Amino acid sequence: xxxxxxxxxxxxxxxLAVPLTLSGCSxxxxxxxxxxxxxxxxxxxxxxxxxxxxxxxxxxxxxxxxPDSTVAAAGTGESAAPTANETGALPASAxxxxxxxxxxxxxxxxxxxxxxxxxxxxxxxxxAPIALKLPGSGSADALKQSLEALVEGGAYAASLPQGFHGxxxxxxxxxxxxxxxxxxxVEFGGSFTDYRAADERKVLxxxxxxxxxxxxxxxxxxxxxGKNLTEMPLLKTPLDxxxxxxxxxxxxxxxxxTNSSAVTVYFASVTPEGESYYVPxxxxxxxxxxxxxxxxxxxxxxxxxxxxxxxxxTSGTKLESVRKEQNGVVNVALTDDMFGDTDAVPAEFLESVxxxxxxxxxxxxxxxRLNGKxxxxxxxxxxxxxxxxxxxxxxxxxx
Numbered sequence: 380x381x382x383x384x385x386x387x388x389x390x391x392x393x394x395l396a397v398p399l400t401l402s403g404c405s406x407x408x409x410x411x412x413x414x415x416x417x418x419x420x421x422x423x424x425x426x427x428x429x430x431x432x433x434x435x436x437x438x439x440x441x442x443x444x445x446p447d448s449t450v451a452a453a454g455t456g457e458s459a460a461p462t463a464n465e466t467g468a469l470p471a472s473a474x475x476x477x478x479x480x481x482x483x484x485x486x487x488x489x490x491x492x493x494x495x496x497x498x499x500x501x502x503x504x505x506x507a508p509i510a511l512k513l514p515g516s517g518s519a520d521a522l523k524q525s526l527e528a529l530v531e532g533g534a535y536a537a538s539l540p541q542g543f544h545g546x547x548x549x550x551x552x553x554x555x556x557x558x559x560x561x562x563x564x565v566e567f568g569g570s571f572t573d574y575r576a577a578d579e580r581k582v583l584x585x586x587x588x589x590x591x592x593x594x595x596x597x598x599x600x601x602x603x604x605g606k607n608l609t610e611m612p613l614l615k616t617p618l619d620x621x622x623x624x625x626x627x628x629x630x631x632x633x634x635x636x637t638n639s640s641a642v643t644v645y646f647a648s649v650t651p652e653g654e655s656y657y658v659p660x661x662x663x664x665x666x667x668x669x670x671x672x673x674x675x676x677x678x679x680x681x682x683x684x685x686x687x688x689x690x691x692x693t694s695g696t697k698l699e700s701v702r703k704e705q706n707g708v709v710n711v712a713l714t715d716d717m718f719g720d721t722d723a724v725p726a727e728f729l730e731s732v733x734x735x736x737x738x739x740x741x742x743x744x745x746x747x748r749l750n751g752k753x754x755x756x757x758x759x760x761x762x763x764x765x766x767x768x769x770x771x772x773x774x775x776x777x778x
Contacts, residue, residue: 453726453733453745453759453767494772495521496592497528498585498628499543501648503687505629506546506585507658508592510772511538522556522563522596525589540776542651546585548573554604562621563590566602576613580630583611587622598623627661631683639663642674645734646681646688647727655727656774657734658688671701671709674739678731691731693717701736703743708766709736712748724749726759730770737769744768 495513498506513524513535528535529545530553539545550570557564565586574582590596598621601608608618627641642664645657660682664673675698681690692715699712711732718724733745744766749755755764 453730453761453763453770494775495525495528496589496772497525498588499529499539500546500581500585501658501687502542502651503648504581505648505658505660505687506581506588507543507648507656508588508774509540509543509656510775511535513538522558522590522593523553525593526553526556526565526586529585529589538778540650540654540778543776546574546578546581547571555602558596561595561597562600563596563598564600564602565590566605568604571603572612574613579611579614579616583616583622584626584628584630587626588624588628591624597621629658629660631660631662633663633683635663636666638666640666640668640670640673642670642677643735643738644674644678645691645731645738646678647691647731648688650776652777654776656776657731659734659738660688669701670739671703671711671736672698674735675701675711675732678735691725691727693728699748703740708744708746709740710746710748711736712751714750718749720750720752723756723758724763726757726761729755729757729761729763730773733763733767734769734773742769 494510496508496510499509500506511528513521513528524535526547527533528538530536530547530549530551531545532549533545533547533551536544548570550573551567552569552571554566554568555564556566586601587599590599600621601618603612610617610619624643625641628643640663641661643659643661645659647655648658649655662677664670664677678690679692679696679698681692682688695717696713696715699714701709701711703709713732729747732747736745737743745763745768746766747755747763749763753764754762757763761767
């Protein structure tokens, strides 16, 4: 994720620029959501066996730099020269203890150091990445602080946007976070085992996705009061390998078989105050399908009814082609009769495409063609016809 940059919080006004008649319902009309069921035990075990097993997988963090020295970051309206360790993540073998001590922070701009991305639960029970300004974000204790933000009613509860809360039970203590050769080792204490059994997978997803969002962290191991956890305390979810993003997030049960492939797509939701934000959802697709094509088809299909999410694409969006070029850039060609030659396309339409394809292509840059046009201007003044990177930070919501 070295080349990613921050993105300004998405605008509900821009989202509503897509005529609601195309989808037949309000863009953010769904208010009730049903809980996402955990997968069957045999599939759960298979997924966790795969996680961290040495294969890159579609959810692994990218190791390489951007193929172009200066690229636009989706949603910023500007170009940025990528630099290593932009988020100020801990270097390999750095350690953070309960008193917050640790090695020096990695080089990062003041603006980037002021933010960290944590995966919080919304009122519908879904996890979403939220960009927070926590004291010391970007410093050596950033990983520890990001996990402390996941504690229900914890030290950072007042820093969370309305409608979001952590998934770790109240009283959970983050005793230590260390990083060695890309694996973060987290030692929990306190009331960690007091989570609800139904939330066991959600706890793993939130911890894994929060930590692997930082440079230098590709996997996560868990400890409890000085002992390695080989399985979770309640439902006995196996933890014999490091957790990675191949675990998935907000996992949907439909289409699940023991040999299914998985893709993650980005839909939209809205806060109680009316701010829109992105929510990642992992879906199973038939094995053998091109994962980028499958991801785009799932994005176009939209979210399930009653899950509290809405599609940012229109009902007229069609996929012409998508492929990853030899230079590492993902090219996607779409058609949509709604947009004319001179229309600015809502940034959220384009950002959801970039987020989805980048997530499923090892954080690759993404280049969009729309209705055969090579210049695709978004309402954020970014030309998505040029290679753009997925942003490091999304969902900067008001408190």
